Amino acid sequence: MTDPAVRLDPAVSLAGVTFRGPVFTASGCAAAGRELAPYLDLGTLGGVVTKSVMRAPRAGRPTPRMAETASGMLNSIGLQGPGIEAFLAGDLPWLAERGIAAVVSIAGHSAQEYGELARRLRGAPGLAMLEVNISCPNVESRGQVFACSAAGAADVMAAVRREIDVPVFAKLSPDVTDIVDIARSCVAAGADGLSVINTLLGVAIDTRTLRPVLSAVTGGLSGPAIKPVALRCVWQVHAALPTVPILGMGGIRSGLDALEFLLAGASAVSVGTAIFADPGAPARVQCELLTALAARGFGAVAEAVGVAHGLTAPREVVAYGDEL
Amino acid sequence: MTDPAVRLDPAVSLAGVTFRGPVFTASGCAAAGRELAPYLDLGTLGGVVTKSVMRAPRAGRPTPRMAETASGMLNSIGLQGPGIEAFLAGDLPWLAERGIAAVVSIAGHSAQEYGELARRLRGAPGLAMLEVNISCPNVESRGQVFACSAAGAADVMAAVRREIDVPVFAKLSPDVTDIVDIARSCVAAGADGLSVINTLLGVAIDTRTLRPVLSAVTGGLSGPAIKPVALRCVWQVHAALPTVPILGMGGIRSGLDALEFLLAGASAVSVGTAIFADPGAPARVQCELLTALAARGFGAVAEAVGVAHGLTAPREVVAYGDEL
């Protein structure tokens, strides 16, 4: 899919693992890749981040599970999934056989469950990296979401770290007073990198039924609407922890959106909700991003990371022809 | 502006004060009202919430101060304003002379400054209510924003409460782990009601200059993009504190948007960013809201407040003809 005019090497390295490109699918927005195969060549991407898998099969929430909002959407899927066993038997091999890098996202309700999932994944063929979805309620702490407590998040990351030696990324929630505090705590507990951000908690009301649209009342807000919040989180985390790799996401639907994330401090990006509008979006975004990087004179993806923080001299306002 | 077909009484009561309608202008989006006079009849609205005023004149931030984002915008005005003295001499009398209810928003850098502002406003003609913008850095607490700390917020509200006897609303920030915690703390310290929500912190990067768009790097995200977050905050606060009146805001640009806020638990609403797209928006939104309430059989604005929480039986899906 890459424009042959682009001379830029698309590869990126995250915590020592090299991926084919800087763009990944976002967890929960690409299942385990297979359904997207008719629409793009998954092998050109950085990799597929799979839907968060839990220990047991899970039926998820009742419908309605989604609401469209202005430049965004709410979802309350409730982590429906087949459980780790079926995932290891079916989903992961499908990716491995095709040489598609798999970033496996895991979720649980206790630090121990996360640790167990990591142990089950140890040595699984095709597994390139773990993404730890800590936006789940912690049954051991009155249901407080792990990602909303520095201690809760650290417990999870430590439990996972002990069990596996592929890179482990903690996926942060923006719904906190101080995201840097959580980020530091995850890194101190052994996270190799950070995925920034998960959805924001939101509500929509149906003005016909006079009730919440979602059966679960609240859902996660994603899409272009949240991009400024996501960029702010990436900015803050990169400023505080400049050597920790960030997988940036939230509202990316074009190569220039992705470029904003790199400039703010992300080393690579995930594309989520945009897939629903355009199933080929991850490949398109990657192609546009590489073209935009080349147009700006970058010789490698990594050169753009964090540039907006201003350690290099600012540029004059330049038109690159890709702005419209 | 009100449709004569609407038989509904538009008045609302907030903490014992009666306002002419359920729609207000949002602080910082209508200056002190005067500039909007060519575009709508301010006298039909609930009132004008004035731009947050500080003790001294303030020049604000350097430009660029704004960035447009998907269904939203970022601003970093930096509370530019004339200071309380000029405000009392010019802005407030303009509203008072025209019989327009003034909700004065105040901001400061210490609890003491907030208290002083309240004292200066005591007995000011035309003053109907105070809105306390606590999204300011607290110089006495390493610059932490008051609204991000239950204790900091309470200090401010207590300082204001002591000085004045009009209703006092605390304006909450969504950028916290637990907004209900802050809400409770404000109410315990004497707030009569809560304004929900202020902007979300965001960043935008300019892909031509490779630098942040805003001179201040971060800015406040507003507009329809944030409506689901705002509704979630209103929902949570109303669920926890059902008797505390809420002035809801965040992304309202139509009467049905406003209706969502009432159903989620707001007693009245403010319209902000939509004014920039449509200077007549507050009056239009109020007219649309009253029409929508009437179409749904409500006899008074207050009857719709909190209905989505389901204390009454749910309705069948009904088409009211105003959905498109």
Add this chain to the structure above:
Amino acid sequence: MTAAQVAATVMDVRRKGDYVALRLAAPRIAAGARPGQFAALAVGGSDSPMLLRRCFSLAGWDAGGIEVVLAVTGRGTAWLARRRPGDVLDVVGPLGQPFRLPERPQTCVLVGGGYGAAPLVPLAAALRAAGCPVRMALGAAGASRLMAVAAAEQIADTVTVTTDDGSAGRRGRVSDVLPDMLTGVGTVYACGPMAMLAAVARLAAGAGMPSQVAVEESMACGVGVCMTCVLPVIGDDGRTRMTRSCLDGPVFPGDRVRFEAVGTVPADAVGAP
């Protein structure tokens, strides 16, 4: 037969009662289309605040293109209804599982509610081509909400029309006339509101015959990656799963859908809390 994402030029936009029929140049989609499948149309352009595709049954196709027929119910359908010939739409299709045709000729009853009639016209044509006599029952709230009656009359052996308000055909619901239509029938097909499908599936089962129903659940992606479009469906192993209607549906055997539990997660579903 795999789905494709294509840029489809609008060839024709026609008002039909309360509906708008869009004909789109999409040969790749037409080539693989089968009755009961649907297409997912992007709305609002590339910076649209509407992120999600809108799904419509394939109401017809030929070598050059496809037709969808839509009711304007919100912003996306309103935007689609404003398209003009020459405009280009981003369309993904054909999506989902089609109706299964009987293995050998038998009389079939096709029941459509509102725009649920859309996929029944190509289905009727396919059944007739396979030698099956076709009886159709088309219902709607009122005359202007009836769809495809003329087309049905051309293809089907009999067409019975009902409206809730009696403004066309018999007053009442399609499920009222259905029992009288089932004598000697092999399979019942249905598309329409969930309550209608439930009634049809129940009546068919009561008469001892199989039914196939095309359900409609809110879909965010249409291609199987988001899990918003699920409903409780009984699998071959007898266990209920929250099943994607975009990928494993929209057509299901009527006796597999847990209609009474739609909008819930039944306690006996795999992975239920």
Add this chain to the structure above:
Amino acid sequence: MTAAQVAATVMDVRRKGDYVALRLAAPRIAAGARPGQFAALAVGGSDSPMLLRRCFSLAGWDAGGIEVVLAVTGRGTAWLARRRPGDVLDVVGPLGQPFRLPERPQTCVLVGGGYGAAPLVPLAAALRAAGCPVRMALGAAGASRLMAVAAAEQIADTVTVTTDDGSAGRRGRVSDVLPDMLTGVGTVYACGPMAMLAAVARLAAGAGMPSQVAVEESMACGVGVCMTCVLPVIGDDGRTRMTRSCLDGPVFPGDRVRFEAVGTVPADAVGAP
């Protein structure tokens, strides 16, 4: 003369070099318009993800309507350029302070950079009507970015054209030719990029004559309520304030604008930190 919000029908859309000229039926705005004022156009329709109006100088008006001329630089201007006759736009205007005309006839120099030429055409007409000889200097990056040269040649006594690349007129900047044009001049008017305005204001002041400059700052509201469009301007009391260019501008006396401090808050500004 107060501004109004109107639904204006597009009467004509014409490409002019790199620009697009839109003629809009807006008699109420036309009735109050004066040279240097601007209009704010909503873009994208009522559910648009673009919340903010786009501001354009009034490039001309008559009893029935107004004209704006725009360069496509982003999504909003691209959307406007796609409008067709008959489309309806939501327009607020006339906004801002106009150029002040001299109290008695005197020779005036009008300097325009790029689309900064737009308001100079009606200004030249007004000056000529008031008996003032008019010399115009119009500059741009290249020939296709020049605007209104033909119109200027009809109205002004002399027109000097410059382009950065020499593709039309003299190679160089308008500020290069300006010194030679100032002999015997009463007032200098300018509209264009900030750097050009700064040079013009400096040259005019050096030659001992007043200037009036129309600035362009990013505007969120255009009507004075948001405080995004400020720049440091010296008031009558000699003190610098962060001044709204939409309400107190866009035209300011050249010697009042603190050009060197644009993009900062000067330490001596009222309320500076």
